[in-house]
Amino acid sequence: MKKIFYLYIIMLGSLLTSCKDFLDLPPKNQRAVTTLNDVKSVLAGYLDAFSRNNIRPIVGPYPIITEAQNMMFESYSDNFDFEGNMAQYVNRQNNHGNEKFYANKLLWNDYEASTQIWNSYYEAIGFLNALIEQCEDLKDADPQELKRVKGEMMVHRAYYIFKLQQYFAPMDREEMGIPLYLHTGKEVMGIEMKRKSSAEIYAVLINDLSQALSYYTEAGANTGYNRFFNDRFIQHLLAQVFWFKAESSAKESSDYQQVIKYATAALENVEAFVPSTPVALQQTQQNLLSQYPAYYMQGMTYGGVSAIYGSTWGYLGFAPANLKVAPDLLQLFDEQDIRKAAYFNGNTLSASWPDGAAYGAKYVRVHLFTPEEAFLMLAEAYCRSNNLDQGRMVLNTFKGYRNAKELNSGSANELLKEIINERRKEFFTDTDKRWIDLKRYKLGTINRTLKFFNIDFSLRVEAGDFHYSLPIPLSELQENPHIAPNEGWEPLIF
Structure with a gap:
């Protein structure tokens, strides 16, 4: 019997929603997705925001x-x-x-902005996880179009994962990568959404983008539908991933050669x-x-x-x-x-x-993948x-x-x-x-002496200190006991 998959279109939980809730997709409103056209239709509600400047996507931030x-x-x-x-x-x-x-x-x-990034990016990843996984069951779909659709989603998902890693993971603490769960569609109980190692995160990024690039080589783009599924954009994002990784705790001796390869192609x-x-x-x-x-x-x-x-x-x-x-x-x-x-x-x-x-x-104004x-x-x-x-x-x-x-x-x-x-x-x-x-x-070091509400504040941000790993949202720490916080952050109350 053919499996019927329910895509959870609206995944906005309470203020205490954690990334696990997004990545494990707790049910809210539902829509049956059983064919490639179903997947394309649902995905179009997200991709519309990448073709027009006056519409918000069904999940994720706008603009990106x-x-x-x-x-x-x-x-x-x-x-x-x-x-x-x-x-x-x-x-x-x-x-x-x-x-x-x-x-x-x-x-x-600015805890509000960093929380918005965390929630909206994980929400988009959870949405894409569900659709990517459903593609595995579409055995009767046109194989070339399936590669175009799946490749598109893999590039978007890689973008969100990469930015979360850049924003929330320290450069020099290997064990403090972001939490990540690539939804398998199986009934999984008791998922512990711990932080991955940075090496694990980069392995996911490189694997997904390399697979998307292979799909592009095999199938090309559907120019009326695809947005990020473009060989120049994929290779540019791969160059960015290797470039950032090359100065992180996950660095490898070959990273800069990979930057040369992919930046040259881009x-x-x-x-x-x-x-x-x-x-x-x-x-x-x-x-x-x-x-x-x-x-x-x-x-x-x-x-x-x-x-x-x-x-x-x-x-x-x-x-x-x-x-x-x-x-x-x-x-x-x-x-x-x-x-x-x-x-x-x-x-x-x-x-x-x-x-x-x-x-x-x-x-x-946002320009991605610029020469x-x-x-x-x-x-x-x-x-x-x-x-x-x-x-x-x-x-x-x-x-x-x-x-x-x-x-x-x-x-x-x-x-x-x-x-x-x-x-x-x-x-x-x-x-x-x-x-x-x-x-x-x-x-460098950033020093500021500023007066707000008739109170003098002195700020000192030293190179490489905790300020360069954004604070994990309080809601995440409350709902997810398995995640380690980025230490050092103490909110100011005005």
């Missing part, structure tokens, strides 16, 4: 990196002079964020589509360059990130406006660098950032492999697109420093990237 997420990671980074901007942030003319909002963001106390035939003028950079931000080889998502909220990046109505006197940038960041830019003209007005963030409009719309990121991963992989000439050549090719001064000599350490600086310039305000770099490279 949200406004709150973007603002949290920027607040936890070193690109802005936050002390110098306080008069603009806590200001009667600011209708984008109140004093508590800024206190939580700038004092690394960069094939992209040269003509990389923007090289300020206008082209701004058009890319608005997704106006149709052949730009990356995946674009835009938030639905006009001014959605204005609380951190500046009011859309700054020209009318509203705050925040004229936000000061960290001086050491500004000093990295050559005068002729096209990014300087696109980003800044003197030592402040340009009102037209990021899209070139007279007063930027301040939507959150710029692949260039810089490739340059670093050559550098770390002691192929300095090739590393400099790749770096200088990238710099050419930005009209930045070339680096033609120097040691491996000097080349690596230049690559890190290029990443900081290129990925300024870009989703989570600067925070990821601060974590991965163990960069």
Whole structure:
């Protein structure tokens, strides 16, 4: 008798829902899924958000990196002079964020945003687990279309797993990877949702993405349906996984060679589509360059990130406006660098950032799998492999697109420093990237002395300390006795 599988469409539990509840799929509303068309129909309710900018998926976040997420990671980074901007942030003319909002963001106390990431990403993984497992029972389905559908889901699931590992797992504690259970569909009792080792998590990621890439080679994409099932995107994500893993507790000697392999493949035939003028950079931000080889998502909220990046109505006197940038960041830019003209007005963030409009719309804009990121991963992989000439050549090719001064000599350490600086310039305000770099490279110390509610607060975040592993949500710790917390976090109560 053919098995009838019930997909749990709505998996939003109470405030005390744990990742086990998402990954083990407790029943809520149900829908029978028995054919490949059923799977495609249900999956389409999730994929719709990846083809349109005005619809939320049936599970998971929208966009895949949200406004709150973007603002949290920027607040936890070193690109802005936050002390110098306080008069603009806590200001009667600011209708984008109140004093508590800024206190939580700038004092690394944004438990709400980190909880939202944990819950929404695990929710999406649980949903994809169920559909991927159901694909194993579709024996009569068109085998090529089944590979396209299953491959699509495997890439999305790998993305969420990877980001959770980046956000919540320490770099140097192998036993403290994220919890993960790839649902088998069997009746399993007493699952203990413990943290996996980081090596186990990376093995899952590499296996799933390699399998998806094999499916792509065999079946190609259904261009009207697939979103992430694209050989360039899959290889780019594989390069990212190996790049991050290479400096983690799970590192292996072959990691950077794998970065070279996959980043090179991701960069094939992209040269003509990389923007090289300020206008082209701004058009890319608005997704106006149709052949730009990356995946674009835009938030639905006009001014959605204005609380951190500046009011859309700054020209009318509203705050925040004229936000000061960290001086050491500004000093990295050559005068002729096209990014300087696109980003800044003197030592402040340009009102037209990021899209070139007279007063930027301040939507959150997400570009996944960009060639710029692949260039810089490739340059670093050559550098770390002691192929300095090739590393400099790749770096200088990238710099050419930005009209930045070339680096033609120097040691491996000097080349690596230049690559890190290029990443900081290129990925300024870009989703989570600067925070990821601060974590991965163990960069600097962040010191802040800020006043909220007439109380002086001093914050010190040292390179590599506990702040670079986000706090496991309290609801998870209460519901899941098998999970070890990320130690050091103590909520501030205002």
